[in-house]
Amino acid sequence: MRLDLGDAFAALIEWLENNFEPLLDAITIAIGATIEGLEQALLFLPSWVMILLFTLLAWWVASRGVAAFSLIGFTLLENVEFTLFGLDVAFGMGLWELTMQTLALIVTSTLLSLLIGIPIGIWAAKNDVVDTVTRPILDFMQTMPAFVYLIPAVVLFSLGEVPGVIATFIFATPPCVRLTNLGIRQVSEEAVEAAQSFGSTPRQLLFKVELPMALPTILAGINQTVLLALSMVVIAALIGAGGLGEPVVEGIQQLRIGIGFEGGLAIVILAIFLDRVTQAIGEKAGTTTQAATG
Amino acid sequence: MAIIEVEGLWKIFGGNPERARTLAKEGKSKAEVKAETDSVIAVNDANFGVREQEIFVVMGLSGSGKSTLLRCVNRLIEPTFGAVKVHGEEVTAFDEDRLRELRRTKMSMVFQNFGLFPHRTVMGNVEYGLEVAGMDRGQRREKAQQSLELVGLDGYGDSQTSELSGGMQQRVGLARALVNDPEILLMDEAFSALDPLIRADMQNELLELQEQWDPACTILFITHDLDEALKMGDRIAIMKDGGIAQIGTPTEILTEPADEYVRSFVENVDRTKIVPARTVMRDLRDDETVPADGPSVSPHTPIAELLPTLLDADGPLAVRDSDGPLRGVVSQEAVMKEVVENADGARRREARAGRTEEEPETAVA
Ligand SMILES: Nc1ncnc2c1ncn2[C@@H]1O[C@H](COP(=O)(O)OP(=O)(O)OP(=O)(O)O)[C@@H](O)[C@H]1O
Ligand SMILES: [Mg+2]
Numbered sequence: 001m002r003l004d005l006g007d008a009f010a011a012l013i014e015w016l017e018n019n020f021e022p023l024l025d026a027i028t029i030a031i032g033a034t035i036e037g038l039e040q041a042l043l044f045l046p047s048w049v050m051i052l053l054f055t056l057l058a059w060w061v062a063s064r065g066v067a068a069f070s071l072i073g074f075t076l077l078e079n080v081e082f083t084l085f086g087l088d089v090a091f092g093m094g095l096w097e098l099t100m101q102t103l104a105l106i107v108t109s110t111l112l113s114l115l116i117g118i119p120i121g122i123w124a125a126k127n128d129v130v131d132t133v134t135r136p137i138l139d140f141m142q143t144m145p146a147f148v149y150l151i152p153a154v155v156l157f158s159l160g161e162v163p164g165v166i167a168t169f170i171f172a173t174p175p176c177v178r179l180t181n182l183g184i185r186q187v188s189e190e191a192v193e194a195a196q197s198f199g200s201t202p203r204q205l206l207f208k209v210e211l212p213m214a215l216p217t218i219l220a221g222i223n224q225t226v227l228l229a230l231s232m233v234v235i236a237a238l239i240g241a242g243g244l245g246e247p248v249v250e251g252i253q254q255l256r257i258g259i260g261f262e263g264g265l266a267i268v269i270l271a272i273f274l275d276r277v278t279q280a281i282g283e284k285a286g287t288t289t290q291a292a293t294g
Numbered sequence: 295m296a297i298i299e300v301e302g303l304w305k306i307f308g309g310n311p312e313r314a315r316t317l318a319k320e321g322k323s324k325a326e327v328k329a330e331t332d333s334v335i336a337v338n339d340a341n342f343g344v345r346e347q348e349i350f351v352v353m354g355l356s357g358s359g360k361s362t363l364l365r366c367v368n369r370l371i372e373p374t375f376g377a378v379k380v381h382g383e384e385v386t387a388f389d390e391d392r393l394r395e396l397r398r399t400k401m402s403m404v405f406q407n408f409g410l411f412p413h414r415t416v417m418g419n420v421e422y423g424l425e426v427a428g429m430d431r432g433q434r435r436e437k438a439q440q441s442l443e444l445v446g447l448d449g450y451g452d453s454q455t456s457e458l459s460g461g462m463q464q465r466v467g468l469a470r471a472l473v474n475d476p477e478i479l480l481m482d483e484a485f486s487a488l489d490p491l492i493r494a495d496m497q498n499e500l501l502e503l504q505e506q507w508d509p510a511c512t513i514l515f516i517t518h519d520l521d522e523a524l525k526m527g528d529r530i531a532i533m534k535d536g537g538i539a540q541i542g543t544p545t546e547i548l549t550e551p552a553d554e555y556v557r558s559f560v561e562n563v564d565r566t567k568i569v570p571a572r573t574v575m576r577d578l579r580d581d582e583t584v585p586a587d588g589p590s591v592s593p594h595t596p597i598a599e600l601l602p603t604l605l606d607a608d609g610p611l612a613v614r615d616s617d618g619p620l621r622g623v624v625s626q627e628a629v630m631k632e633v634v635e636n637a638d639g640a641r642r643r644e645a646r647a648g649r650t651e652e653e654p655e656t657a658v659a
Contacts, residue, residue, distance in 0.1 A: 190409035193370050197480075198423035198470075199398035208426070212413040 013152045024156055031108060031162045038104035047078045047096045058273065062280035066273075073269035074099075093262045095244065099270060102243035105161060105236065106229045106274070109168040113225050117173045118218070121180025122206070131181065138174040146171045146235050154239050164232075164241025172228035179221025183214030219282030226278055230271050234263075244270070296343030297512050298350075298367060298478065303340040303376035305362050305536075309333030311374045324535045336362040337373070338536035345528075347510040349501075353523040354533030360516045363533070364482050367514065368401050369393055380478070398427040402471040406483040408463045410455045410470075416442070417451035420469045427474070434473075441469040444503065461492035468500075472511075479513045486517065497525060501594055502616055520559060524548070524568040525594070532556050545573045549635070565636040566598040574632050575613050575622035584612040584623060593621050597632055604629060 017024070042050065051074040059067035079094040124131040149170050153163035187210050195209040211218075237245025244266050251260020306314050314333035317326070324335050336359045344350040352360050365371035367378050369385065378385045385396060402423065410419050420441055424434035442448055445465040455463055464484060471479055485493045504510050517523050523530050524544040531541045532555075540552035548565055551557040572593035578584065590612035591600045604611045610623035 188407075188409070190405045190407050191411055193365075194403070194405060194409035194411070194470075195422070195426075196370060197368055197397055197401075197403040198426060198474075199394040199396075200426045201394065204426045208422075209411060213411070215413070 013155055017156055027166075028157055028162050031112070031165050032160075034111070035104050035108045035161050035165060038107055039101055042100040042104055043097065050100075051075055051078070054273065058277055061284065062276050066276045066280070069276075070273050073273060077266055077269060093266060095247065095262065095266045098242070098244050098246060098263075099266055101161075102230075102233050102245070102267075102270065105164060105168065105233070105241060105243055106226065109165045109172060109229050109232075110222070110226055112165065112169045113173040113176050113229070114222065116169075117176030117221075117225070118180050121177040121218075121221075122184060122211075124177065124181040125184035125210075134177065134181075138177055141170055142174045146232055147238075150235065150239050159240040161241045163239050164236035167239075168229050168232040168236055171232050172225045175224035175228065176218075176221045179224070180214065180218050183217030183221075184210050186217065187213045216282055216286035219278065219285055223275065223278040223282060226274050227271060230267065230274065233267055295346065297346045297381060298344040298514065299377075299379040299382075300340050300342050300363075300367070301377045301379070303337055303363070303366055303378065304335070304374045305337040305359070305366055305371060306374045307334040307336055315375065335536045337366065340376070340536075340538050342531055342538065342541055344512055344514055347504075347512055348528040349504065349513045349515055349526050351515045351517060351523040351527035351530045352533060353517055353520060353527075353530055356518060358533040359536040360518070360533055361482050362536075364480050364514060364516050368397060368403060368480060370403075398423060399474060400476055401478040401480065402474065402476040403480040403482070404464070404467045404471045404484040406486055408455075408460075408467045408487075410463060410466055412455055414455070415451065416447065416453050416455060416458070416466050419455060419466050420451075420473055422470060423474050438469070438473055441473040444472060445469045446499075459492075460488050461496065464488060464496065477509075477512060479511045481513060481515045483516050483518065485522065486519065493522075497522065498594070501526065505615055506617070520563065521568055524563070525570070525596075532559065543573070545569060564598075566633055567596050569597050569632060570594045571597065571600055571613050571624050572621070574628040575624050576628065578610070578620065578623050582610060582623070584610065584620070588612060590614040591624070592616060597629055600624065601629070 045053075051071065054074055055067050055071045058070040076092055077099050078096045079090070079092040081088070081090040083089070120130075120134065124134050146167070149167040150163070153167040153170075157163040157166055191209060191213060192205065195205045200208065233241075233243055234245040234248045237243060237249045244263050247259045247263030248267075251257065251263060304311075304315055309332035311333055314327050314331045314335055317330060318324075318335055318338055322330070324338070327333060327335055338359070340363055342350075352363060354360050362371055366373040367385075369378075369388075373386060376386070380396065380400065385393070388396065411422065414422070417435070417438055421434045421438040424437060429437075439448075439451065442451060445468050447462065447465050447469060450458070450462070450466075455466060458466065464487075467484070485496050488496060500513075504513060515526055517526070524547075527544055529541060529543055530547050532539045532547065534555050540547060540556050542550070542552075547556065548560050548563065548569070551560055570593060571591050574597065575593065584590075589603050589607050591603060591614075593613050593615065600611065604624065604626060610625045613621045613624055615621055
């Protein structure tokens, strides 16, 4: 007898598809609605207002440099036309809508990662068995070529943004679990003992001491999750998730260097913005928790 | 009456605790038991009672099981065998709820490396115990403020703990532990991480606080430092390899060491620098008087330090609490006796040291 792992996996997916249809439908509706709502919210205000808001956000949490970068970068993503001394000037890549689509997809999949990854991370920090079991699974999720996730995602959720979110979620969740686990395990033994010795319940210990002290590490995990999600954008575009991956895929298929380059550049701008902003949030949380082990 | 009673307490980590205990009872050493059963005996059949309002010091070298013993009292560590009772109630049999209640209302703890919460302000740290017990914000702020004043940190409530020096951080630790007016204070090497000068300050302040407090806290105080043990302790338990080698007052420990181990600990102590006035103090006799505004010393003043004052005084020297009331008197005879005994001890030690130096020569000859 020959045991075919591939066939077994295919059978598992088919079984899921046949037996969990209501659940799958519910997930599709929930994720679809979230991403749709976010997209509409992001596109609700005129782009120049949004650009200003992003710039202010960068200024507030990060630095003036990041703010300047955001202003220039996001402006480049839009189309700018004006008349200067009777001269018509026009520049920009005109990718605003696709950028907001991508942002909506990333925010949705990241929220899903947090919603599922953080509780699992906490559980793994509290329970060595869970830790031992999840470790190889996380390794697997992160090292499996991301393309492979597209197939079951499409089978279970058909084409479009929802399977894009699911595939992105699977690929991007591991750091969130890992660093939540690590952050909580790193909380100084004495602080935990202190909390217990004053009569904390397990829940008070978690929410008043462990999570706040682990916060900088958890935020570092979220930063990684966001960046991994962004790296899935092009791959997700292959199954119709839309967004900035689209021009890149188009560029590849039609060998149009210009379009592909613009799509790529837009992803880089978004990546730098998201990285600097999430990192700055982590550092801010870190300054109040610095002496965590001291 | 004892407020804390520890009865037949064992803590054995890993391996086979039943077998480890049996072997230990047969007289096997900690290392032998470890080799045979892979169990670490951290606490080996501890028995003692802590009296109400006393400072009971547990002293021992690193690894002797002091921290483990202390943590068995509030069950941060679950004892393997034996019982801990507080006011006669068996804490070791409490369920989670009762244990939490005990920790919130009766017992609190101060840690060697302070164990502060860096994400909370000083105030946030101090009010923590009241917060988890569900006290409302206004009330707990008020109590926390009082506690801060008590340890001399008035005005630091909004500071970050990381901005404070080590001594001040431990004051926060102390304020946090005192905030719910505990009956019992557990202190695990609370002053060991501090500079010597600051450490002495904190020791004195704790002694004073404990005196002023009404009713006074009962303090279970852990240290690896003999000087600190002698200074702080009403009674001292000396631990060795998880077991308790001797329990006694500082004077008893110094004058009647129970075995060679304790003797080796105490023989190099200059007792006059440590034995406090209260141990040589006696009540004022009917035929004596001390002037109300005359010289006086605190009960904690070591004998060596009170010598000049005693020389200047006519007759016995008054021993007073910091707030005034007379505790007793110290006479020149009592102090002389103490000094002579110490000198005797020193001479004996010198004699012994001299012998051991000569021995090699005789061996050569
Ligand atoms: N969780 C544990 N697992 C195994 N062995 C332990 C554990 N905790 C403590 N021990 C062992 O128990 C013994 C007593 O440790 P404990 O920390 O109580 O000593 P201590 O007197 O407080 O020492 P120190 O002065 O270094 O703090 C040591 O041999 C230690 O190695
Ligand atoms: Mg210790």
